[in-house]
Amino acid sequence: MKKPVPTTPDDGGPEDHATQPLGSVGQAARLQSVPASLSNSEPAKASSAVRRTFTFTSAVTGEKVTATCMPGCTIDHEADSDTQHPHDIYCHIPGPASELPLFGPLCDTGSPEDFRFLSWQIQSHPFSGRPAERLPFVAIEAIDDHYIEYLDPDTLEMVISRLQQQVNSLREAHVQLVNLRTAYLNPPEVAA
Numbered sequence: 406m407k408k409p410v411p412t413t414p415d416d417g418g419p420e421d422h423a424t425q426p427l428g429s430v431g432q433a434a435r436l437q438s439v440p441a442s443l444s445n446s447e448p449a450k451a452s453s454a455v456r457r458t459f460t461f462t463s464a465v466t467g468e469k470v471t472a473t474c475m476p477g478c479t480i481d482h483e484a485d486s487d488t489q490h491p492h493d494i495y496c497h498i499p500g501p502a503s504e505l506p507l508f509g510p511l512c513d514t515g516s517p518e519d520f521r522f523l524s525w526q527i528q529s530h531p532f533s534g535r536p537a538e539r540l541p542f543v544a545i546e547a548i549d550d551h552y553i554e555y556l557d558p559d560t561l562e563m564v565i566s567r568l569q570q571q572v573n574s575l576r577e578a579h580v581q582l583v584n585l586r587t588a589y590l591n592p593p594e595v596a597a
């Protein structure tokens with residue numbers, strides 16, 4: 406089970422030779438890019454001082470493009486250093502996954518199989534043509550390969566509320582089941 410690591414990986418990668426549009430002041434500006442005033446209200450992850458950058462050659466323009474990595478991203482962007490379509494560039498933070506044995510048309514064997522459910526990840530596609538994909542978003546894997554994607558904070562809150570309601574109703578089902586079983590196994594005396 407992997408947890409997102411909030412620290413910036415110090416792998417000495419493309420960061421070292423990434424070109425900065427701001428020239429010599431780029432490095433200093435980047436190091437100070439997180440205002441101190443945010444540290445009280447922002448999650449710890451947002452306060453990592455240095456954002457990892459990487460460079461790739463755009464398959465569209467043929468030019469070198471420098472991208473800034475999402476803090477906590479676990480992608481090894483070394484693999485992106487060749488020619489890439491910008492739309493294929495993405496950052497990714499995996500969340501924990503869990504499995505349940507399920508039965509249904511997704512099963513190949515005709516008997517219950519283990520499927521991932523409600524696993525989540527945070528992604529961003531900084532060069533996506535769709536604005537909703539450029540900012541970090543959450544994707545929930547409702548069930549194996551079936552996703553609720555591009556969740557912004559408000560939409561994620563809505564999804565969490567619905568899930569919470571369903572979990573609460575499962576608690577009610579649990580109580581109901583216990584009572585029904587008790588009644589089933591201990592039938593009341595019937596007057597003759």
Ligand SMILES: [Zn+2]
Pocket residue numbers: 474475478479480482495496497
């Ligand atoms: Zn990244």
